[in-house]
Each structure stands twice: as C-alpha cells, then as structure tokens.
Amino acid sequence: MVEIAPSILSADFTRLGEQIAAVEQAGASYIHVDVMDGHFVPNLTLGPFIVEWVRRATNLPIDTHLMIEDPDKFIGAFAKAGANLISVHPEATYHLHRTVHFIRDAGCQAGVVLNPATPLAMIEDVLADVNYVLLMSVNPGFGGQKFISASLDKLRRLRELIRQRNPQVRIEIDGGIGVETAGDVVAAGAEILVAGSAIFGQPDPGQAVQALIRAASVPIRGGAVA
Ligand code: DX5
Ligand code: ZN
Secondary structure, rough: OOOEEHHHHOOHHHEEEEEEEHHHHHOOOEEEEEEOOOOOOOOOOHHHHHHHHHHHHHOOOOOEEEEEOHHHHHHHHHHHOOOEEEOOOOOOOOOOOHHHHHHOOOEEEEEEEEOOOOOOOOHHOOOOOOOEEEEOOOOOOOOOOOOOHHHHHHHHHHHOOOHOOOOOEEEEEEEOOOOOOOOHHHHHHOOEEOOOHHHHHHHHOOOHHHHHHHHOOOOOOOOOOO
16 A cells, blocks of 8 residues: 655745644655754754644654665653654664664664665665664755656566565655656555645645555556656
8 A cells, every 4th residue: 555754844834733643644654754864964954942832733653764874872861752663764874774773673664775876785684673664755955856657667676676575575665756756666566655835835634645645556567757
C-alpha cells in the first residue's frame, strides 16, 4: 500500500496543529519533519522542540529526516521528543552501522538516506539493519524543487537490491513529489511518498493528500517524468 508523508517544511507554522489535523484526517500515514543544521545542507530549520509540539498535535508516526552533521548527538533528543522513525545520511556520520543501531536502541525505526549523487553501495551493507531507505529525488535543503528524473532508474535499482538483500526494507522518496510524479515513482518501487509543497503549498492540504493518494494508485508507466 502506498503511504503519504506530508512534510511540514512547507506548512503554515502559525496554524501547524490545524494543518496537521487536516492531512491526518485526509489519510496521511506519517508526518515528515525535515531537520537541517546549516552545515550538512545550506538551510536551517527546526529541532526536537518542534517535534514535541507535532507529537501533541497528532497520533500519526513522526518521520524525522535528519539533514545534520554528527546525528548521533541528537538521536536521543528526537526520540524523547516523540519521533517514531529517524533517518540519517551516510555522509553525515563516520560509523553508519553504529548510528543505525543508536536509532533502533532509542526505540525508533531506522532509515538511511541517499542523495541524488550518492551511490546505492553506500547503504548496501546496512540493509540488514534498517527499516527503510529514503531516496532523495532533489538535493536536500529546500522544498519546492523539481523532481530529478534519473531518480526513477535509481529507484528501480534500489528495489532490486532490496529484493536481494532484505525485502522487509521499505522505500520512501522525497523531493518534487506531486500528482505528476506520484504514479511513476510508485511504478518504480516507492512505497512512502514525502510531499511538502504539493500538500501544504495548496489551498486545501487535505484535498491535496487525497489527490496524491489517487495519483499514486494509478501508475502512469513510462509517463510524465520517465
Ligand atoms: C528537502 C526535504 C523535503 C522537502 C520536500 O530537503 O527533505 O522533505 O520538504 O519538499 P517538496 O515536496 O516541496 O519537494
Ligand atoms: Zn525530507
């Protein structure tokens, strides 16, 4: 089943609780929280404090995407704040296997993230230890960027690698996902779709979630972005 993870990066923070309630009611499966430190990516966002407020606003699992250097320092704080899933970039930590186990020991599902230029080989040897792989289909740092179409081929290769190494691992995709791209990424193997501007950039975020669910359920094979 395809699941939607709205990214609050594009939400109206003056009405955060209301916007989270709208996407939850519309059928979203997670709330995606983008944590940026101004070093690993050229933007600054939020910390555990906001995750605590998101926790109070929803019962959905909180999917925390750490775009920060040395994530080991903060895993405990995010888990304590209410994160349920935590993902890290392999370039941001010296010992990815240890970091993944820190996440699991903190009681969260562990994910590893691939940037557009990061080869699959970077995460191959931890596939036995993770719950999901997050494939970036834009360079991380900002919402509203254009989907990189080479991500479709990478998704297919990731799907095959996971089939061989650990079929339990789920595939999440993040960046430039909207009604035009949803069908193609699902056809290529994505199971969890992150979307920021395509949901919170719309006048009615609840309706936007439903439109995305519909688009994701009707894959346009070899269609719009292939
Ligand atoms: C980008 C973030 C994304 C971002 C996606 O670094 O990881 O989660 O919110 O935004 P859209 O869906 O607008 O591309
Ligand atoms: Zn993200």
